[in-house]
Every structure is written in C-alpha cells, then in structure tokens.
Amino acid sequence: xxxxxxxxxxxxxxxxxxxxxxxxxxxxxxxxxxxxxxxxxxxxxxxxxxxxxxxxxxxxxxxxxxxxxxxxxxxxxxxxxxxxxxxxxxxxxxxxxxxxxxxxxxxxxxxxxxxxxxxxxxxxxxxxxxxxxxxxxxxxxxxxxxxxxxxxxxxxxxxxxxxxxxxxxxxxxxxxxxxxxxxxxxxxxxxxxxxxxxxxxxxxxxxxxxxxxxxxxxxxxxxxxxxxxxxxxxxxxxxxxxxxxxxxxxxxxxxxxxxxxxxxxxxxxxxxxxxxxxxxxxxxxxxxxxxxxxxxxxxxxxxxxxxxxxxxxxxxxxxxxxxxxxxxxxxxxxxxxxxxxxxxxxxxxxxxxxxxxxxxxxxxxxxxxxxxxxxxxxxxxxxxxxxx
Numbered sequence: 052x053x054x055x056x057x058x059x060x061x062x063x064x065x066x067x068x069x070x071x072x073x074x075x076x077x078x079x080x081x082x083x084x085x086x087x088x089x090x091x092x093x094x095x096x097x098x099x100x101x102x103x104x105x106x107x108x109x110x111x112x113x114x115x116x117x118x119x120x121x122x123x124x125x126x127x128x129x130x131x132x133x134x135x136x137x138x139x140x141x142x143x144x145x146x147x148x149x150x151x152x153x154x155x156x157x158x159x160x161x162x163x164x165x166x167x168x169x170x171x172x173x174x175x176x177x178x179x180x181x182x183x184x185x186x187x188x189x190x191x192x193x194x195x196x197x198x199x200x201x202x203x204x205x206x207x208x209x210x211x212x213x214x215x216x217x218x219x220x221x222x223x224x225x226x227x228x229x230x231x232x233x234x235x236x237x238x239x240x241x242x243x244x245x246x247x248x249x250x251x252x253x254x255x256x257x258x259x260x261x262x263x264x265x266x267x268x269x270x271x272x273x274x275x276x277x278x279x280x281x282x283x284x285x286x287x288x289x290x291x292x293x294x295x296x297x298x299x300x301x302x303x304x305x306x307x308x309x310x311x312x313x314x315x316x317x318x319x320x321x322x323x324x325x326x327x328x329x330x331x332x333x334x335x336x337x338x339x340x341x342x343x344x345x346x347x348x349x350x351x352x353x354x355x356x357x358x359x360x361x362x363x364x365x366x367x368x369x370x371x372x373x374x375x376x377x378x379x380x381x382x383x384x385x386x387x388x389x390x391x392x393x394x395x396x397x398x399x400x401x402x403x404x405x406x407x408x409x410x411x412x413x414x415x416x417x418x419x420x421x422x423x424x425x426x427x428x429x430x431x432x433x434x435x436x437x438x439x
C-alpha cells in the first residue's frame with residue numbers, strides 16, 4: 052500500500068510534534084527550528100521563482116518586511132506576538148503584489164532584469180527602514196515581549212511554530228503544484244508568450260503566486276524576529292537570505308514541490324556540521340562547491356534525479372501484456388507452428404509440451420507425443436490469427 056503525499060505530510064507532522072516531549076536539549080530544538088525556518092523560505096521562494104521561472108533575489112525584502120512588522124507591532128505597540136503574524140503576512144503580501152502589479156505589466160522585465168530589480172528592491176527597503184523610526188539605526192529590541200506559553204520551554208515553542216508553518220508551506224506548494232495554477236505557472240516557465248496565446252491568465256497567476264510566496268516569507272520573518280529578539284537592518288536585509296534560498300531550491304529541484312525542503316535540510320545540516328567543528332569558512336566553501344557541481348551535473352536538482360530513477364525502475368518492471376497492479380492475463384490460444392503444417396484434429400494434453408495444440412496431426416484420443424511436441428519450428432500467433 053503506497054502512502055499518498057498528503058498522508059506523508061500528515062504522518063511527518065504527527066511524528067515531529069512528539070520530539071519536544073522527548074526532553075532533548077534545547078540545542079536540538081533550536082537546530083530543528085532553523086531547518087524548518089529555511090524550509091519555509093526556500094519552499095515559498097520556489098512557488099513563484101521555481102514554478103514560473105521568474106528568479107527573484109528579493110525574497111529577503113519580503114522576509115524583512117515580516118520581521119519589522121512583528122518587531123514594530125510587538126515592541127512599540129505592545130500587540131500580542133501571535134496576533135502580529137497575520138499582519139506580517141498581509142504586509143509582505145501587499146508589498147510583493149504591489150511590486151508585481153507594476154513589474155509584471157512590463158513584458159521586458161524577465162530573467163536577469165527581473166532578478167536585478169528584485170535585488171534592488173531589497174536595498175531600497177533596507178535604506179527606508181534604516182532612516183525611519185521603524186529602526187532608527189539602532190535596531191529593535193524584543194527582549195521584553197512576552198512569548199506565549201504554547202509549550203513548556205521557549206525553544207520548544209519556536210520549534211512547534213516553525214514546524215506548523217513548514218508543514219503548511221509544503222502542503223500549499225503541493226496543492227499548487229497539482230492545481231490549475233501550478234499548470235499555468237509551469238506553462239509560463241516553458242514559454243510565457245505561447246502560454247498567453249493559449250489562454251493562460253499569466254498576469255493573474257504570477258500575482259497570486261507572488262502573493263502566496265511573500266505571505267509565507269512574512270510569517271517566517273515574524274517568527275524569526277521573536278527568535279533572535281534583536282532585529283537589525285544589516286542582518287535582516289542581507290544578500291545571504293536570497294542567495295541561500297536559491298541554493299537550497301536549486302540543489303533540491305526547482306520544478307518539484309518537495310525539492311526546496313530537501314535542499315534546505317541538506318544545506319542547513321552541512322553548515323552546522325562544519326560550524327560545530329570550528330570550520331565555518333570551510334563549510335561555506337563546501338556549499339559553494341556543491342552549488343557549482345549541481346549547476347554543472349545536476350541542473351534539474353537531486354529530487355528530479357530521484358524521480359527520474361523511480362520512473363525508469365517502474366518502466367523496467369512493466370512487461371508487454373501486463374498492466375500495473377494486475378496479474379498478467381493468460382494466453383487463450385497457445386503458440387503455433389508454421390501454418391504450412393497439416394491440421395487434423397486436436398489431441399489431449401501432449402506428453403511433450405503439456406499443452407493443447409491445433410497443429411497436432413494425431414486424433415483427439417491420442418495421448419502420445421504430438422507433432423507439436425516434436426517440432427522445433429514455432430512462431431507466435433499473429434494478430435489476425437488471435438482474432439479467429
């Protein structure tokens with residue numbers, strides 16, 4: 052019995068929810084929080100950039116918009132932390148859709164131009180925040196904001212919030228992947244002009260995908276603002292965020308709903324393995340080397356390669372006359388000899404070939420070896436003979 056994707060996501064959620072009850076050290080919960088955090092960012096980036104091919108380097112801007120929304124509302128206006136998360140999602144989504152409403156109207160802004168424009172948006176937003184009361188140049192301190200006691204410890208609370216958001220993000224990416232929206236985004240990825248001629252509402256699909264992507268990044272930013280407890284422009288609007296999510300998505304597979312989650316898990320574990328061994332610089336060098344190898348030898352990502360291997364294995368298991376999941380039907384007519392042989396009657400079970408033969412020259416009452424059993428010239432029945 053094969054487990055469906057929805058069932059697998061639900062089962063993974065049930066199993067991972069029980070980890071805080073194992074009483075593990077806070078380090079492991081914090082590490083898993085960061086894994087889920089990057090899964091959300093990479094998967095949300097992939098909903099627009101991976102599916103439609105519009106590579107964006109402005110994901111850090113939407114992530115930062117969510118961080119500063121939560122930091123401002125919780126730190127300056129004393130709004131409860133959980134209430135700030137929907138607002139952070141709304142602000143990031145409106146900000147991204149506003150940019151998309153302008154950019155997507157200009158047909159020339161594709162490919163490299165779109166990537167550079169989104170990167171410029173990140174630096175512009177960082178400059179605005181730095182020179183306004185939102186930051187003021189000193190950052191925002193969230194040390195006095197009360198964290199809701201969802202779980203016994205703060206680390207387990209952040210773990211649970213990140214887990215819920217990661218599962219929701221993967222589920223949304225899966226549903227979009229199999230919905231009409233996903234089909235339209237992949238058509239845009241292949242050839243946007245042809246897709247528009249064929250009737251695909253390209254502008255609307257891109258706006259919806261961008262809004263969903265920005266909203267998820269905004270929620271991730273709101274949770275992360277509370278996790279770090281001190282929000283600064285330099286750390287929030289860094290180029291590291293978009294470059295890391297691009298690397299994670301490319302490593303996993305940009306055209307698969309689960310690829311960014313796989314890439315985020317591998318990259319985060321690799322970086323922390325080197326950091327724990329006091330080889331942080333070597334870890335970044337290893338990540339760069341992995342990116343080069345993936346671009347040269349695995350352009351479709353690791354998940355795409357594994358999917359292709361599974362399809363090839365399934366094709367090898369199939370044989371002519373057999374359908375997947377069913378037994379091979381028995382042949383109603385046996386193999387026959389050359390049609391030039393004399394056909395005279397039918398024998399009972401032949402002692403040599405243990406089957407009935409219409410090419411046997413003996414009588415039906417004979418039980419000795421028939422001509423079919425002694426003959427060495429056999430051929431499979433043609434389609435015309437099988438219909439007789």
